[in-house]
Amino acid sequence: TKILLFDALKRAGHVKRVDLLVPLPGEELILSAGADGITNLIHCRDGRVVQRYAGHSAPLTCIGSHCGDRILVSGDDSGELRAYDLDSGRCLWSRRGHSARIVALVIDGGRRATFSAGTDGHIREYSLGSGACGTGLRQCPHPVTCLAVEPLGRSLISGHADGAVLRWDLESQGPPKPVGCHSSWVTCLELFDGGRLLASGSRDK
Numbered sequence: 001t002k003i004l005l006f007d008a009l010k011r012a013g014h015v016k017r018v019d020l021l022v023p024l025p026g027e028e029l030i031l032s033a034g035a036d037g038i039t040n041l042i043h044c045r046d047g048r049v050v051q052r053y054a055g056h057s058a059p060l061t062c063i064g065s066h067c068g069d070r071i072l073v074s075g076d077d078s079g080e081l082r083a084y085d086l087d088s089g090r091c092l093w094s095r096r097g098h099s100a101r102i103v104a105l106v107i108d109g110g111r112r113a114t115f116s117a118g119t120d121g122h123i124r125e126y127s128l129g130s131g132a133c134g135t136g137l138r139q140c141p142h143p144v145t146c147l148a149v150e151p152l153g154r155s156l157i158s159g160h161a162d163g164a165v166l167r168w169d170l171e172s173q174g175p176p177k178p179v180g181c182h183s184s185w186v187t188c189l190e191l192f193d194g195g196r197l198l199a200s201g202s203r204d205k
Helices: 002-010
Strands: 018-023 029-034 039-043 049-053 060-066 071-076 081-085 091-095 102-108 113-118 123-127 144-149 155-160 164-169 177-181 186-192 197-202
Touching: 018 060, 029 060, 060 102, 071 102, 081 113, 102 144, 113 144, 144 186, 155 186, 155 197, 164 186, 177 197
Parallel strands: none
Antiparallel strands: 018 029, 029 039, 039 049, 060 071, 071 081, 081 091, 102 113, 113 123, 144 155, 155 164, 164 177, 186 197
16 A cells, blocks of 8 residues: 555656645545645545646645535645635635745634634634635734644634644634643644544654
8 A cells, every 4th residue: 555655646746846645534535735836636546636726826835625515725835725626626715814824724614614824823714615704813922833623613722833732712712721831832733532632742852
């Protein structure tokens, strides 16, 4: 399997480096994206490019998909966010909600929303289907480095460059509450057990 996947990625149809790989759950398909601003949907067995998603003018920095709605969302180095129909490749909407690089995005199937974070210090919410901007989250005092969303859209978790891990209540829209702290840059977040358990990684020594 590793050899087949490696061979497939060598024929992934990109003209510049590939930085991002996201498998589609339950399917022998993988999304690849990178510096050419294009996302390809690739069949893992034979390397066929099943679908192509174009339109970004800057290198891609993050991608995510919601298989239930068959939607792909991608963010780039300029702050632009785009959503595509996963099957047809058609662009559904485009928003430039950040003034700088998008560093993280997550999709909340329960709320049918996508959340993005940029180096401008903002976290923003958009409707997954229309791209309409939701109730804006407040600007963060330190750059956001990663995001995770709890099931059913109850809250959003953000990791920060100063080591803070914050929980945002999406129902009350109140100020975020600290749920943990590292001594350095938070690199990743993952929720388990229906959102009851949170794991975080950082550059702590």
